[in-house]
Amino acid sequence: MKFAIQINTSPYQSNAGHIAYQFIKAVLAQGHEVFRVFFYHDGIYHAFKYATPPDDELQFTAQWSELARQHQIDLVVCISAAQRRGLLCTDEGKRQGKADNDLAEGFRISGLGQLVEATLEADRFIVFG
Amino acid sequence: MKKYLFVLRKPAHSGAQVQEILDIVLTTAAFDQQVAILLLDDGVFHLKNGQQPGIAGMKDTAAIFKALEIYDVHDIYTEVESLQERGLKPGDLCLPVQEFYRKDIAGLMKRYDVVFAG
Numbered sequence: 001m002k003f004a005i006q007i008n009t010s011p012y013q014s015n016a017g018h019i020a021y022q023f024i025k026a027v028l029a030q031g032h033e034v035f036r037v038f039f040y041h042d043g044i045y046h047a048f049k050y051a052t053p054p055d056d057e058l059q060f061t062a063q064w065s066e067l068a069r070q071h072q073i074d075l076v077v078c079i080s081a082a083q084r085r086g087l088l089c090t091d092e093g094k095r096q097g098k099a100d101n102d103l104a105e106g107f108r109i110s111g112l113g114q115l116v117e118a119t120l121e122a123d124r125f126i127v128f129g
Numbered sequence: 130m131k132k133y134l135f136v137l138r139k140p141a142h143s144g145a146q147v148q149e150i151l152d153i154v155l156t157t158a159a160f161d162q163q164v165a166i167l168l169l170d171d172g173v174f175h176l177k178n179g180q181q182p183g184i185a186g187m188k189d190t191a192a193i194f195k196a197l198e199i200y201d202v203h204d205i206y207t208e209v210e211s212l213q214e215r216g217l218k219p220g221d222l223c224l225p226v227q228e229f230y231r232k233d234i235a236g237l238m239k240r241y242d243v244v245f246a247g
Contacts, residue, residue, distance in 0.1 A: 040149065040153075041145070041146060041149055080149075080152065081145075081149060084145060111156075112152060112153055112156040113156060113160070115153065115156070116153075116156055116157050116160045116162070119131070119133075119157075119243050119245075120131060120160075120162075125243055125245075127245065127246045
């Protein structure tokens, strides 16, 4: 089965993002496909590469980057939600006349059309948070 | 094509939440999908007439809802009990809504391919 996932809460506001991560791992382990993970609202805070939690805590952003690397999962951050909250990739930073490069490895920034496409392509669409 | 039901339960002016959900609603409609909105619980306040959100630095959500018609979103549903519990009548709202009783909400949701929690 093909899944699309949306994550709406930040790592330190709620554990919904981490539950989504565990859900995706379980889905993949059972041979299903994850078409896309879309980060929206405060969910975009998962994609900040300079998040530096203490060593004895879970490294949420690094976990997502690793998941994307291992399984080629498409991690998409909504551009308008990201810009509102100060998350800019290099290209977008330049376009806005700002020096910034906040996006962690494995994530990409795109528009809401990517979310709608994911809901159309997937057999199941699940929102976390 | 899929049928989408967006379920809004939070009150208007819950930070950027409402604005961002409506962006999804409009984008989905722009993709020529069938879109409907269900206002439950405090979500019914979205359509209340006479909002003055500018004072709180917010956008007028009722105004955004009025723009839905341009995108061919005509199906706006609400729950009889949600309105009653908050002392609201359909006449207090800025758009015509179709009312459903709480016992019929599950049946309404079953008619849609994607139920989008907002």
